[in-house]
Amino acid sequence: MVVTRFAPSPTGYLHIGGLRTALFSYLWARKNGGKFLLRIEDTDKARNSQEAAEAIVKAFHWLGLEHDGEITYQSQRDDIYAIYIKRLLDEGKAYRCYMSKEELDALREEQTANKERAKYDGRYREFNGTPPEGIEPVIRIKAPLSGEIVVHDGVKGDVVFKAEDILDDFVIARGDGSPTYNFVVAIDDHLMGVTEVIRGDDHLSNTPKQIVVYEALGFSVPKFYHVPMIHNHEGKKLSKRDGATDVMAYKEMGYTPQALLNFLVRLGWSNGDQEIFSMEEMMECFNPKNINRSASIYNTEKLEWLNSHYIKNTPNEELAELLEAYGLLLTSHDKKEILLDALKERAKTLKEMAQLVNEIIIAPESLDEKAVEKAFKGDAREVLENFAAKVSAADELHLPSDYHHLMEEVVKEMNIGFGKIGQPLRVALLGKMSGPGLDSVMAIIGKDETIARVKSALAQIA
């Protein structure tokens, strides 16, 4: 069984980069009928893990990504980690190191001065004398000091590290007894049954350390996939400073979950030339072997395109529900269909769409001066008066086509081009030169409001 996991450290919210690795992990688990687990890496007790977990779960929920089973909190697993620390100590695979912080700093400084790599010198590795007074020892693992550690990575291939280059006896438990990251990650992944670790490639250089832990404990090493970073415009790792990295901010901006997920799945991963993926297709097609090796630059142009694509292709019923989050209650609006049909091809975001709806429903406060100047030339006044009279006289006006017929009548009668009625009417109804089809607009606001807006405009330009 394929078991994947997403293991964020609780920095507050779910960001784009994290979401992408979570998505990859989720898809791979679902595709294989496996499990997708969530673990909160909150060994840093100063932070509020509960809130962070809730923010992440909330974002997952919005996106429709559900994790399996209970959430694992590292902060609640000290007892478990203690067992493995003791085991390593008992087996002589780890030891207490009584070096003080000051001594360590001094050592590092000296090494740096000599242009050597800063590393622990192993002075307590074989120590069995009397420990110095007043030192709370850290616990270090006996790491191999020579030879190679090979990470068999599904994205990067086999990455070879020389032990002497990168390893030393690193700390697995602090002076206060709390375990450190590289130690608990290995234990948790093993205990949770994780078979494939899909994570950012900033973790690649951590991996040899984790492999040391796996091997010391006799655990089998999972399959790794280190996915390249997402960079900002400057080519640097994406961070909170780069604008909207909070996933929920995309909801506020009016992006649909579908668009965001589709955008992210294609960032660093591809399936031939395919650009549009439904959730089902993602689960069907996703395979980490097609993850790109190089970092990608984050750019929202395609996201916008995808968003408008999905808005266009979302059924009205569903669209009306989505729009509720933007303060638009359309579910029982009698002209909902016409309204949504008229606007879904025009909006890039749901937020924008809500705004466009209001621009139709609510009469313009004032008419744009330039538009008035341009549109109300020649016999515009007569045209509008004629049209208003026809609207007044008609009994049944419901569909856009009903209004369209009236416009056609005026055009024929007065022997003018369509633009001669379209432009002034548009300005009268919407206050500006652009917007959706006028026949739809009129069908939406209805007969009385149409007449009222035309008359009001006529009065204003008198």
Added chain:
RNA sequence: GGCCCCGUCGUCUAGCGGUCAGGAUCCCAGGUUUUCAUCCUGGUUACAGGAGUUCGAUUCUCCUCGGGGUCACCA
């Protein structure tokens, strides 16, 4: 600085020894539309550089350059 990763249009990418180097987005032009948007059609733009290997390299090897990541009693 040590170690590691990466390098195809501006951006996301396809390519896996022989292609007019393909698609998407963006941008531009034309068409459709009373307008704007959508939509349709067309167009501009890329193999970082240099050595090899080979009949032939974007593809394989090495070097250079460039970018990124990581080097904690943080995660």
